[in-house]
Amino acid sequence: MSRAFVREGEGHLDEIPDRPISDGPNDVTREGLARIEAAVVAAQEALAAAQSEGDRSAIASASRELRYWSARRASAHVVAEPEDDSQVRFGHAVMILRDDGRRQTFRIVGEDEADPARGTVSHVSPLARALFGKSVGDVVRVGSGEAEILDISRSNAPGGKK
Structure with missing residues (x-):
């Protein structure tokens, strides 16, 4: 054996x-x-x-x-909550418009917190890495397509500044 x-x-x-x-x-x-x-x-x-x-x-x-x-x-x-919403950072909720017309909002969080079905993505995910440092109006590569950043906020609600 x-x-x-x-x-x-x-x-x-x-x-x-x-x-x-x-x-x-x-x-x-x-x-x-x-x-x-x-x-x-x-x-x-x-x-x-x-x-x-x-x-x-x-x-x-x-x-x-x-x-x-x-x-x-x-x-x-x-990580302290971001004070400035001009660029995507850890903790931000980001609304994107995908090139197929879907609007999605994701909050960038830690690895153990991430649950895309609930609107959170890990800071090490390809989506988060593509968004970091970008601003409203910027277009980023997302998978095989592109997405435009529509909103950056400090809560999951679009435009929801705390």
Whole structure:
């Protein structure tokens, strides 16, 4: 039998690999830091519950989550909300008009906060990188097409200056 399928010792049972952590800066919004802190608490609670039940699989899973979220909290850098809306920066909501006629608004946030279906994109995404430093009226390459920047604001609502 191949050694790849043989487990050595009790310690390897129920181990799961750590979640990958980006090499880039862990820039977050204030809301993003609060989410990370809540995830740490949730992982701590899940680990305590799994330990009290003696569920080795759940212990491994909760331990993995706790390691991930603890590392993300330790490396988190809260980026101050932009004060100037003349150019796209981290934390801005940006409304674009795609060349196919779709209007979309995305807020640029940290990697763990990003959820395009909810209107947020990671600061390391190709879209965010294309938008950084640009102004209203600028046209940027987005995927295989182009998009014009229609609005830059400090909230998800178009034109919604805080």
